[in-house]
Amino acid sequence: MTEFADRPHLVTLPSGPAHRDIAAALASLPRSFRPGAGEDAIVYVTGDDDWPASVEHALSVARRAIVVIQPGYAQPSTVLRLAERAATDSVPVMIDYAFASNPAVVLAAAAWSAAVEPTGILDVTSRHAGDGTGPMAVLLDQLAALHSLVGPVRTIRQLHIDGDAHSAVVAIPVGGGVITATLLGARTELGSRGSRVRWLGPTEALELEVPHAGTAGPGYSRHVTTEGEQLAPTIYENAHRATLARLSRHLEAGAGRCDDLTTLAGHLELVPREHPSRSASQRTSDQRAN
Amino acid sequence: MSDVFGVGVIGAGPVTQAIHLPTLARMPDRFRVTAIMDVDEPVAESVAGRVGARHSTSADDLIGDPGVDVVAVCSPHRFHAEQVEAACYAGKAAVLCEKPLALTVADAERVAQVSRETGVPVIVGAMHTFDPGWLGAKANWGDLQETVRVVNSSIVLPWNARYEDWATQILRRPPPGEPVADDALSRSVAVRDAVLGLAVHNLPHVRHFLPDVESVDWAESVDPYGYLVTIRGGGIIARLLGNMHGYWKPSWTLDAWAADQSLHVEFPPSYVQAGSSVATLTSDTQTRRFGGVEANGYEAEWLRVWELAAGIVPQGEDLQATVDDLIYAVRIADAAADLVRGEHARDRVR
Numbered sequence: 001m002t003e004f005a006d007r008p009h010l011v012t013l014p015s016g017p018a019h020r021d022i023a024a025a026l027a028s029l030p031r032s033f034r035p036g037a038g039e040d041a042i043v044y045v046t047g048d049d050d051w052p053a054s055v056e057h058a059l060s061v062a063r064r065a066i067v068v069i070q071p072g073y074a075q076p077s078t079v080l081r082l083a084e085r086a087a088t089d090s091v092p093v094m095i096d097y098a099f100a101s102n103p104a105v106v107l108a109a110a111a112w113s114a115a116v117e118p119t120g121i122l123d124v125t126s127r128h129a130g131d132g133t134g135p136m137a138v139l140l141d142q143l144a145a146l147h148s149l150v151g152p153v154r155t156i157r158q159l160h161i162d163g164d165a166h167s168a169v170v171a172i173p174v175g176g177g178v179i180t181a182t183l184l185g186a187r188t189e190l191g192s193r194g195s196r197v198r199w200l201g202p203t204e205a206l207e208l209e210v211p212h213a214g215t216a217g218p219g220y221s222r223h224v225t226t227e228g229e230q231l232a233p234t235i236y237e238n239a240h241r242a243t244l245a246r247l248s249r250h251l252e253a254g255a256g257r258c259d260d261l262t263t264l265a266g267h268l269e270l271v272p273r274e275h276p277s278r279s280a281s282q283r284t285s286d287q288r289a290n
Numbered sequence: 291m292s293d294v295f296g297v298g299v300i301g302a303g304p305v306t307q308a309i310h311l312p313t314l315a316r317m318p319d320r321f322r323v324t325a326i327m328d329v330d331e332p333v334a335e336s337v338a339g340r341v342g343a344r345h346s347t348s349a350d351d352l353i354g355d356p357g358v359d360v361v362a363v364c365s366p367h368r369f370h371a372e373q374v375e376a377a378c379y380a381g382k383a384a385v386l387c388e389k390p391l392a393l394t395v396a397d398a399e400r401v402a403q404v405s406r407e408t409g410v411p412v413i414v415g416a417m418h419t420f421d422p423g424w425l426g427a428k429a430n431w432g433d434l435q436e437t438v439r440v441v442n443s444s445i446v447l448p449w450n451a452r453y454e455d456w457a458t459q460i461l462r463r464p465p466p467g468e469p470v471a472d473d474a475l476s477r478s479v480a481v482r483d484a485v486l487g488l489a490v491h492n493l494p495h496v497r498h499f500l501p502d503v504e505s506v507d508w509a510e511s512v513d514p515y516g517y518l519v520t521i522r523g524g525g526i527i528a529r530l531l532g533n534m535h536g537y538w539k540p541s542w543t544l545d546a547w548a549a550d551q552s553l554h555v556e557f558p559p560s561y562v563q564a565g566s567s568v569a570t571l572t573s574d575t576q577t578r579r580f581g582g583v584e585a586n587g588y589e590a591e592w593l594r595v596w597e598l599a600a601g602i603v604p605q606g607e608d609l610q611a612t613v614d615d616l617i618y619a620v621r622i623a624d625a626a627a628d629l630v631r632g633e634h635a636r637d638r639v640r
């Protein structure tokens with residue numbers, strides 16, 4: 001009897017293209033979540049142009065939690081203010097990234113952080129659908145993945161975003177030195193969307209490849225040494241479901257605060273002030289409206 | 291088609307021993323190695339002995355040998371241009387020069403001029419430009435050159451010795467290079483060397499997609515040997531990345547991404563006769579695979595030498611493309627070196 005006495009959280013689904021994927025993720029966690037609305041519901045916000053305003057609004061109506069899907073550019077001060085308000089109200093605001101929230105990234109994080117040295121190459125590539133806020137959101141997703149796998153990103157040393165492709169070079173302090181990571185991204189209409197990050201060190205390498213968030217197809221996490229190559233166990237769970245599972249654990253533990261927004265604000269601070277991509281999300285949305 | 295050309299090789303180091311002699315051994319109906327030259331006499335003598343050729347310590351002597359129809363220049367980079375020119379002036383049937391053809395734009399242009407004047411065909415041993423998988427994809431990629439947005443060239447390989455030892459039994463390996471000192475000049479020299487030594491293999495491929503470089507946005511020399519460079523032009527971004535490392539895994543890839551099509555090429559490592567690359571072209575309706583055949587780029591480049599030497603194909607456009615490839619590489623290498631010098635200096639101040 002008690003085994004079935006679940007009290008699922010109500011979840012207000014996002015509108016737009018993400019609706020289907022989130023509905024599917026909810027359907028795979030029926031004992032924890034159920035679609036619905038109300039003051040007690042968890043609210044989804046899609047990370048397009050005005051996502052901070054949507055979060056602000058959600059904070060005034062929702063008391064449980066908020067999930068932001070793949071956020072694009074926003075003023076860092078606005079995001080910090082939201083983070084503070086959410087902390088004061090004890091409403092966790094969690095970010096659902098396509099890449100950084102994939103369970104393969106989460107699982108690999110500890111081993112990566114322990115292994116990566118300043119020597120070698122750190123490279124990230126993503127191929128994305130170009131929806132939401134496009135390359136800027138993908139860049140922020142890549143930074144979030146690097147944050148958990150390698151460590152806090154210190155500076156963006158070079159950034160180029162145009163239309164639907166981007167390249168960036170960032171510096172990350174590790175083990176008494178600094179490693180630079182090069183990031184690439186491009187829009188694709190093909191099914192082969194996803195991201196890959198590699199650390200190619202002097203005597204070993206780490207490789208992590210994850211598919212797009214709409215599939216439960218697994219990420220592949222490998223450790224390459226002189227002896228061979230070890231593949232970590234594959235996880236057939238997508239980033240949306242992993243985010244919901246993380247939220248569920250967070251709520252069960254009774255923890256109010258969640259650092260996702262603060263980390264994001266830190267990354268937004270790094271985007272060069274004069275860079276035109278600060279308005280990239282605006283441009284992309286204008287294009288989409290045509 | 292019974293022409294068997296005599297080959298004279300200048301420089302008998304690991305590349306001659308592990309790449310060219312085994313490749314030529316697979317083509318006895320086209321080539322016979324007749325002379326081997328190296329400034330190190332025991333090396334010249336011993337390597338020549340392996341193939342029953344005469345040996346010499348003088349490049350002029352080898353070039354002047356009437357038994358040498360085709361000259362292969364496999365010496366260190368700085369001698370390439372001058373030795374290729376000498377072979378052209380001697381009126382040889384063809385010259386194969388290991389990459390890079392030259393180290394400066396002026397030298398490359400002069401080599402082209404000499405090749406044109408003398409009518410001696412010159413080709414560069416960037417084997418992956420001759421690779422059947424790559425060429426198959428190239429003949430079938432439709433408008434990819436117009437639609438491409440991002441190019442990613444990645445050459446990540448174990449140290450050469452790993453492969454040399456499977457391709458031959460090396461005689462006298464050069465001592466390992468010194469670690470690159472952490473000063474602006476050393477690092478800028480290192481990045482230039484690595485671009486002209488390793489990236490140069492795939493720069494001809496990259497040039498197909500990004501012919502006009504408007505800016506080199508980032509450059510870095512990677513320890514213990516490697517480079518990281520991003521370039522841009524015509525709305526296309528390319529990342530060039532390469533390093534040599536101590537674990538086992540080779541990964542030599544080239545990607546070109548357009549929104550509606552993508553090319554992915556996996557090349558075999560240097561030295562080994564391991565067949566061609568596998569190139570995959572993907573669109574929304576189909577995935578096509580090219581290559582994966584037994585013939586490799588080394589064989590294909592020598593086949594081209596043979597066709598040129600036999601006069602079956604004219605040198606024509608090949609020469610200009612070869613020189614343009616080198617000029618492209620030198621410009622990127624120079625810009626990368628400048629950037630590293632400046633960036634490194636700024637880093638010290640920070």
Ligand SMILES: NC(=O)c1ccc[n+]([C@@H]2O[C@H](COP(=O)([O-])OP(=O)(O)OC[C@H]3O[C@@H](n4cnc5c(N)ncnc54)[C@H](O)[C@@H]3O)[C@@H](O)[C@H]2O)c1
Nearest residue numbers: 301302303304305328329330364365366369388389464560
């Ligand atoms: N195509 C490939 O896959 C590939 C791979 C590695 C290197 N390479 C190229 O091949 C060439 C040779 O490479 P390597 O590793 O054998 O080089 P190396 O420097 O180890 O050996 C070159 C040989 O040339 C000799 N030499 C020195 N000065 C000379 C001179 N003035 N004239 C004639 N010989 C001279 C040396 O004694 C040595 O035996 C280089 O240009 C290199 O970039 C090609």
